[in-house]
Amino acid sequence: MFPIENIRKDFPILSRKVHGKPLVYLDNGATSQTPIQVIDTIVDYYTNYNANIHRGVHTLSQEATDKYEEARHKIQAHFNAKHAHEIIMTSGTTESINLVAHGFASLLNEGDEVLVSALEHHSNIVPWQMLCEKTGAVLKVIPMNDEGELVMAEYDKLLSDKTKLVFVNHISNAIGTINPIKEIIDKAHKVDAAVLIDGAQACPHVKPDVQALDVDFYVVSAHKMCGPTGVGMLYGKEAWLNKLPPYQGGGEMIAEVTFEKTTYADLPHKFEAGTPNICGGIAFGAAIDYLNTIGFDNIETYEHELLEYATKNLLEIEGLKIYGPSNSALKNKTSVISFNLEGIHPYDVGTILDKLGIAVRTGHHCAQPIMDYFKIPGTVRASFAFYNTKKEVDALVAGVKKAKMMLE
Amino acid sequence: MTIQDIQNDIIDEFSMFDNWEERYQYMIDLGKTLPLIDEQYKTDDHLIKGCQSKVWVHANMENNKVVFTADSDAIITKGVIAILIRVFSNQKPSEIIEANTDFIDEIGLKEHLSPNRANGLVSMIKQLKMYAIAYQTQLN
Numbered sequence: 001m002f003p004i005e006n007i008r009k010d011f012p013i014l015s016r017k018v019h020g021k022p023l024v025y026l027d028n029g030a031t032s033q034t035p036i037q038v039i040d041t042i043v044d045y046y047t048n049y050n051a052n053i054h055r056g057v058h059t060l061s062q063e064a065t066d067k068y069e070e071a072r073h074k075i076q077a078h079f080n081a082k083h084a085h086e087i088i089m090t091s092g093t094t095e096s097i098n099l100v101a102h103g104f105a106s107l108l109n110e111g112d113e114v115l116v117s118a119l120e121h122h123s124n125i126v127p128w129q130m131l132c133e134k135t136g137a138v139l140k141v142i143p144m145n146d147e148g149e150l151v152m153a154e155y156d157k158l159l160s161d162k163t164k165l166v167f168v169n170h171i172s173n174a175i176g177t178i179n180p181i182k183e184i185i186d187k188a189h190k191v192d193a194a195v196l197i198d199g200a201q202a203c204p205h206v207k208p209d210v211q212a213l214d215v216d217f218y219v220v221s222a223h224k225m226c227g228p229t230g231v232g233m234l235y236g237k238e239a240w241l242n243k244l245p246p247y248q249g250g251g252e253m254i255a256e257v258t259f260e261k262t263t264y265a266d267l268p269h270k271f272e273a274g275t276p277n278i279c280g281g282i283a284f285g286a287a288i289d290y291l292n293t294i295g296f297d298n299i300e301t302y303e304h305e306l307l308e309y310a311t312k313n314l315l316e317i318e319g320l321k322i323y324g325p326s327n328s329a330l331k332n333k334t335s336v337i338s339f340n341l342e343g344i345h346p347y348d349v350g351t352i353l354d355k356l357g358i359a360v361r362t363g364h365h366c367a368q369p370i371m372d373y374f375k376i377p378g379t380v381r382a383s384f385a386f387y388n389t390k391k392e393v394d395a396l397v398a399g400v401k402k403a404k405m406m407l408e
Numbered sequence: 409m410t411i412q413d414i415q416n417d418i419i420d421e422f423s424m425f426d427n428w429e430e431r432y433q434y435m436i437d438l439g440k441t442l443p444l445i446d447e448q449y450k451t452d453d454h455l456i457k458g459c460q461s462k463v464w465v466h467a468n469m470e471n472n473k474v475v476f477t478a479d480s481d482a483i484i485t486k487g488v489i490a491i492l493i494r495v496f497s498n499q500k501p502s503e504i505i506e507a508n509t510d511f512i513d514e515i516g517l518k519e520h521l522s523p524n525r526a527n528g529l530v531s532m533i534k535q536l537k538m539y540a541i542a543y544q545t546q547l548n
């Protein structure tokens with residue numbers, strides 16, 4: 001049995017009220033809530049060993065450095081990276097992507113092609129558009145079908161010896177599609193293209209093995225996986241990270257500085273200029289510990305049950321349409337439901353749900369191309385985490401019915 | 409009626425509602441029933457793009473007063489627009505420039521004017537004031 005009652009006790013925020021009603025938090029795709037174990041880690045850091053790292057001879061600095069590097073090793077172990085120095089600590093997914101895009105500006109030539117999927121978040125579109133503008137490379141799009149799945153036959157056609165980079169999210173934030181990333185990576189490697197996988201939405205739900213995937217770059221944000229905001233990870237294969245130039249100049253990233261020439265530090269410090277988010281990094285490690293204590297197999301099974309239960313009950317509401325994969329037992333979909341009520345604007349539904357204490361996301365979810373594909377202004381998105389319950393799904397379904405009644 | 413009188417009327421009307429549901433049902437009904445803008449003005453020139461909902465605004469001057477019409481694709485946003493138009497439309501430019509929207513707090517709709525909502529309403533109010541400033545310049 002999944003220990004849901006005990007798990008919920010780990011999250012103090014889940015017992016608060018909103019507009020006088022118990023909070024039903026279904027906006028986990030935007031950010032996850034923080035368990036007491038992670039909150040305690042943050043308090044412990046500022047209470048007992050707050051100091052700058054990698055440069056002090058004093059005890060506090062040594063303790064902070066040890067904890068920060070311990071967190072890096074936890075992250076390495078979690079994603080099964082070959083080396084700890086392949087884990088670059090960043091401010092989050094967006095910075096990780098920009099770091100790679102910046103690096104590739106010196107490696108791409110005019111006429112090179114980069115492929116991006118039709119399912120991307122804006123943060124995995126805009127940096128590549130900027131890169132293409134800078135280098136003269138051409139951005140091409142792997143299309144999607146009505147089920148919100150990538151059309152792999154079209155991907156095969158797009159791949160050629162001109163292809164240098166492929167960017168795909170592991171799981172779509174807007175509609176929850178789990179993309180066939182292993183197949184995408186293997187096919188890209190056959191034409192010697194590098195692949196970056198945006199794992200921001202995947203990592204709260206699954207545990208990727210970067211070596212088994214043979215992925216070149218994998219990026220995540222801690223705040224989607226029970227950690228704090230403002231910290232994340234770029235995993236890169238050692239060979240690629242050595243090839244890319246530094247992203248930002250500053251302290252910490254140098255080996256030697258004179259006014260004539262600076263030599264850069266080794267990995268990972270080459271990409272970690274300035275004082276990092278020390279507390280955030282350590283708390284990221286604590287979040288990974290927490291998730292692994294619950295176990296990703298357990299999380300996946302439980303969340304899939306919630307997804308099936310919510311899908312079945314929402315679809316009983318007349319005029320409700322769900323966007324995204326709906327095939328065989330929702331096998332390639334994570335616990336995200338993006339939907340609309342016929343003839344009703346998603347913003348209106350979200351507003352009424354908020355009044356009932358239910359937090360969902362409405363709008364285009366920073367994925368306008370997907371909304372354009374379906375010719376809709378946006379959707380209502382309920383995204384579930386392992387600490388949500390069937391009772392909360394019931395509250396959502398009742399809330400949507402009420403919104404429909406008021407708005408129709 | 410002055411802007412202040414209209415605002416006071418609205419506050420009185422809203423004080424009769426017992427709970428949020430009645431307030432929202434009233435706004436939804438306002439949003440549904442009012443034809444707010446002539447279809448010809450629902451163009452990109454008149455569009456304020458919010459992340460969440462779209463808002464269209466049109467203004468013209470009649471007898472030295474500014475007449476606003478506006479619309480939205482979301483019904484609750486449209487309801488709030490109906491209230492704002494009732495306050496701001498058919499007033500002298502100088503009075504529109506001077507007016508504030510504090511009454512929105514008093515009728516329990518404050519959250520709709522929060523930038524976090526990204527529903528276009530904050531930009532819409534700025535736009536109403538800009539029109540008023542432009543027309544005031546003409547009068548001077």
